[in-house]
Amino acid sequence: xxxxxxxxxxxxxxxxxxxxxxxxxxxxxxxxxxxxxxxxxxxxxxxxxxxxxxxxxxxxxxxxxxxxxxxxxxxxxxxxxxxxxxxxxxxxxxxxxxxxxxxxxxxxxxxxxxxxxxxxxxxxxxxxxxxxxxxxxxxxxxxxxxxxxxxxxxxxxxxxxxxxxxxxxxxxxxxxxxxxxxxxxxxxxxxxxxxxxxxxxxxxxxxxxxxxxxxxxxxxxxxxxxxxxxxxxxxxxxxxxxxxxxxxxxxxxxxxxxxxxxxxxxxxxxxxxxxxxxxxxxxxxxxxxxxxxxxxxxxxxxxxxxxxxxxxxxxxxxxxxxxxxxxxxxxxxxxxxxxxxxxxxxxxxxxxxx
Amino acid sequence: xxxxxxxxxxxxxxxxxxxxxxxxxxxxxxxxxxxxxxxxxxxxxxxxxxxxxxxxxxxxxxxxxxxxxxxxxxxxxxxxxxxxxxxxxxxxxxxxxxxxxxxxxxxxxxxxxxxxxxxxxxxxxxxxxxxxxxxxxxxxxxxxxxxxxxxxxxxxxxxxxxxxxxxxxxxxxxxxxxxxxxxxxxxxxxxxxxxxxxxxxxxxxxxxxxxxxxxxxxxxxxxxxxxxxxxxxxxxxxxxxxxxxxxxxxxxxxxxxxxxxxxxxxxxxxxxxxxxxxxx
Numbered sequence: 242x243x244x245x246x247x248x249x250x251x252x253x254x255x256x257x258x259x260x261x262x263x264x265x266x267x268x269x270x271x272x273x274x275x276x277x278x279x280x281x282x283x284x285x286x287x288x289x290x291x292x293x294x295x296x297x298x299x300x301x302x303x304x305x306x307x308x309x310x311x312x313x314x315x316x317x318x319x320x321x322x323x324x325x326x327x328x329x330x331x332x333x334x335x336x337x338x339x340x341x342x343x344x345x346x347x348x349x350x351x352x353x354x355x356x357x358x359x360x361x362x363x364x365x366x367x368x369x370x371x372x373x374x375x376x377x378x379x380x381x382x383x384x385x386x387x388x389x390x391x392x393x394x395x396x397x398x399x400x401x402x403x404x405x406x407x408x409x410x411x412x413x414x415x416x417x418x419x420x421x422x423x424x425x426x427x428x429x430x431x432x433x434x435x436x437x438x439x440x441x442x443x444x445x446x447x448x449x450x451x452x453x454x455x456x457x458x459x460x461x462x463x464x465x466x467x468x469x470x471x472x473x474x475x476x477x478x479x480x481x482x483x484x485x486x487x488x489x490x491x492x493x494x495x496x497x498x499x500x501x502x503x504x505x506x507x508x509x510x511x512x513x514x515x516x517x518x519x520x521x522x523x524x525x526x527x528x529x530x531x532x533x534x535x536x537x538x539x540x541x542x543x544x545x546x547x548x549x550x551x552x553x554x555x556x557x558x559x560x561x562x563x564x565x566x567x568x569x570x571x572x573x574x575x576x577x578x579x580x581x582x583x584x585x586x587x588x589x590x591x592x593x594x595x
Numbered sequence: 596x597x598x599x600x601x602x603x604x605x606x607x608x609x610x611x612x613x614x615x616x617x618x619x620x621x622x623x624x625x626x627x628x629x630x631x632x633x634x635x636x637x638x639x640x641x642x643x644x645x646x647x648x649x650x651x652x653x654x655x656x657x658x659x660x661x662x663x664x665x666x667x668x669x670x671x672x673x674x675x676x677x678x679x680x681x682x683x684x685x686x687x688x689x690x691x692x693x694x695x696x697x698x699x700x701x702x703x704x705x706x707x708x709x710x711x712x713x714x715x716x717x718x719x720x721x722x723x724x725x726x727x728x729x730x731x732x733x734x735x736x737x738x739x740x741x742x743x744x745x746x747x748x749x750x751x752x753x754x755x756x757x758x759x760x761x762x763x764x765x766x767x768x769x770x771x772x773x774x775x776x777x778x779x780x781x782x783x784x785x786x787x788x789x790x791x792x793x794x795x796x797x798x799x800x801x802x803x804x805x806x807x808x809x810x811x812x813x814x815x816x817x818x819x820x821x822x823x824x825x826x827x828x829x830x831x832x833x834x835x836x837x838x839x840x841x842x843x844x845x846x847x848x849x850x851x852x853x854x855x856x857x858x859x860x861x862x863x864x865x866x867x868x869x870x871x872x873x874x875x
Binding site: 297302303306310313318319325378385388393397398399401406407408410414418464472475544547551568569579 | 607611613614617618620621622624625643644683686687688690691694695698706709710712715716717718719720722723725726727728743744748750751754778780783804807808809810811815826829830833844851854855858862866869870
């Protein structure tokens with residue numbers, strides 16, 4: 242405070258050069274791709290206009306690499322994909338505007354809608370299994386880990402988190418081997434506990450393949466909700482818990498009435514992270530079941546459907562525009578989920594000032 | 596179920612039983628693969644749960660993987676892509692986070708929101724156009740393509756984490772420097788950047804792991820033999836040698852072991868980064 246004369250915000254008068262138009266993607270490569278994007282997106286131009294007006298050059302330099310890379314390789318391709326969904330391409334590769342035709346085809350033409358709704362429904366099941374099994378287990382583990390005076394908590398935490406670090410592809414193969422009737426590991430283990438009659442080639446049967454895959458994914462990723470909830474539980478102030486304890490509240494009551502309400506925002510966050518991750522999943526199904534997502538499409542989810550639509554499979558030829566339409570529908574699902582999270586969950590949840 | 600303090604030996608034992616049981620469940624599949632990778636075919640099938648002994652010990656699977664695939668190349672590719680992406684994400688992310696949290700300028704909030712969209716919306720959904728773009732830039736089957744896409748993917752979250760971190764740096768530090776006439780770039784690179792080193796762990800957890808493990812973009816942007824990453828390479832290798840159990844188990848182990856070694860060294864920082872990043 243001794244430098245009373247120093248303005249708290251930095252001087253904004255330094256050389257008013259701002260972003261030059263050179264930073265705008267539409268001229269960096271001069272390709273059709275960029276021009277299409279620039280045409281399709283006045284909103285982006287608006288952002289650049291704003292940025293150009295009064296921005297000291299050092300701010301522009303700090304922002305430029307991140308904003309450019311993110312725009313060119315993430316945001317603009319996403320917007321361009323949304324645009325492509327309204328087009329169709331012929332064999333010569335020329336595209337023409339068809340309005341909502343692609344979406345009408347996907348949602349109503351029996352050849353398409355059946356696989357789309359199948360994938361959508363499977364994806365919902367995939368998500369629900371995570372929500373109902375992964376997150377509660379994560380909560381229980383986190384609660385146990387955060388118990389006071391627990392010896393070895395650090396080791397448990399470290400080891401249980403380990404599978405999340407491995408590639409989904411590797412995990413998929415590992416479980417495929419373990420569940421394989423050829424190897425007989427799971428059959429042998431079930432035999433030891435007298436449950437061998439329940440053994441079935443779960444991954445190979447239409448009725449159980451999706452559930453098995455979802456459980457494999459739950460097994461791998463339970464460490465993430467565990468860690469997030471654990472961190473939230475550690476942040477619950479000691480004195481509140483202590484006070485309740487002194488008042489004679491049981492541990493059970495302290496958990497339900499003090500800790501749980503305090504970590505609700507984290508549970509909301511875990512839910513939405515699970516949602517986005519699941520509706521964007523692909524690697525596990527692809528590595529275990531291939532792009533065809535068998536048996537008989539019973540493990541097909543939106544990610545694999547998107548891949549097949551875009552790149553084609555067997556007799557069907559891939560279509561970038563139809564692929565873009567599927568991606569757009571996935572985007573809408575994710576947007577709806579994130580929107581619901583922010584409007585209902587986030588708003589309703591009380592954030593306690595600690 | 597849970598006591599406030601684990602004082603009673605009985606409830607403590609129950610907690611250890613639950614956590615220990617789950618830990619076993621988490622580790623069993625990985626250990627099973629690792630021990631069987633060092634066994635002969637008959638050893639693998641006769642008693643999968645046994646450790647390799649003098650009779651069953653066999654490393655032919657590893658020899659086959661090394662001979663028939665470019666595993667070291669894949670490993671180098673994965674390492675290059677992950678480390679270069681991480682470095683770019685950290686540098687560019689910190690620069691942007693600094694600009695967004697330190698300076699007031701028109702469109703600041705709008706720009707921050709625009710960057711934050713990438714946290715929730717998966718970059719994968721733009722794949723159709725990303726592929727088109729990479730083809731036009733002539734970057735197909737290059738590691739550069741992967742680095743560019745992964746950097747774009749990691750920046751939004753990195754900016755959020757680093758902004759939080761940068762806003763905690765005491766004002767006096769910057770103001771004292773400005774008072775001495777130090778330029779904005781010097782302030783950032785010589786004062787701020789060294790101070791955010793602890794946040795590196797957090798950013799690394801959230802950006803490195805998805806990059807290292809990704810199958811989608813290597814499969815689509817760089818499926819060529821020269822540019823395959825470990826994940827893609829193993830996936831393709833297993834597809835080819837699916838009936839050769841020794842080779843399959845060895846390739847899985849080779850994919851797992853480097854991660855295990857890294858985790859043994861860095862697990863402390865990693866978990867600290869994860870939990871500190873999660874609070875709030």
